[in-house]
Structure formats: C-alpha cells, structure tokens
Amino acid sequence: xxxxxxxxENEDANRHTENYYRxxxxxxxxxxxYKVCKIKERNAINGxxxxxxxxxxxxxxxxxxxxxxxxxxxxVRTLTFIDDKYYRMKWVPGKGTMLVPEEVA
Numbered sequence: 001x002x003x004x005x006x007x008x009e010n011e012d013a014n015r016h017t018e019n020y021y022r023x024x025x026x027x028x029x030x031x032x033x034y035k036v037c038k039i040k041e042r043n044a045i046n047g048x049x050x051x052x053x054x055x056x057x058x059x060x061x062x063x064x065x066x067x068x069x070x071x072x073x074x075x076v077r078t079l080t081f082i083d084d085k086y087y088r089m090k091w092v093p094g095k096g097t098m099l100v101p102e103e104v105a
Contacts, residue, residue, distance in 0.1 A: 002026045004068060017043055020057040027064040036061065 002022045010019045017040055024036045039053045049057075 002068065007065075007068060017049055017057070020061045023064040023068060024061050027067050028061060032060060 002025070006022070007019055010016070010022075017036075021033075021036045021040060024033045028036075036057065039049070039057065042053065043049055
C-alpha cells in the first residue's frame, strides 16, 4: 500500500512521475497504469517529462492524491469486499471520494 509518507519522500526527491505511477497503481484503472508506464519509459529515454505527458498525469492521476491523503488520515482501505463484489475508493469529479465497483481477476 502506497502511503502519504512515501509520497512526500518522493516529492522531496523530485520523483513526481514515480508518485503518479504509484497513485495509478493504487487507485487507477489498468489503462491509466499502462499510460503512466509508457510515460515513464519516455522519461528514461528523454531525461525529462514532456509537457503533454505532465498535463495528462496532472489531469487524470493527480486527483487520486486526494484519496491517498484522505485514506492516510482515516485509514480507509482501498479495496473493500461488500455483498460478493469488490469496491475501490475512487475520486469521482463532482461527487468526491466514493466506493465504485472494481473488476478483480
């Protein structure tokens, strides 16, 4: 589980893309994780984050920071089993943090 302490340590070390990656792993969809992995690969080749990639991560992954922040204060589990279904805490624009169904293989 990704913690706020790890997030802040990464920020102090300027590992912003790593934070986006960890947020995507913890709260994002498989497609978001894939896209951040591709961005990380480009970063390794280019030595920096392209502005379009940074904008995409900020708009699509950064909202998960709020879930991380809330879960660290309230000790909320990110994956919950209720009535034979799995749910994950997600940030839903306009609605805030809420439980949404999660497909688990």
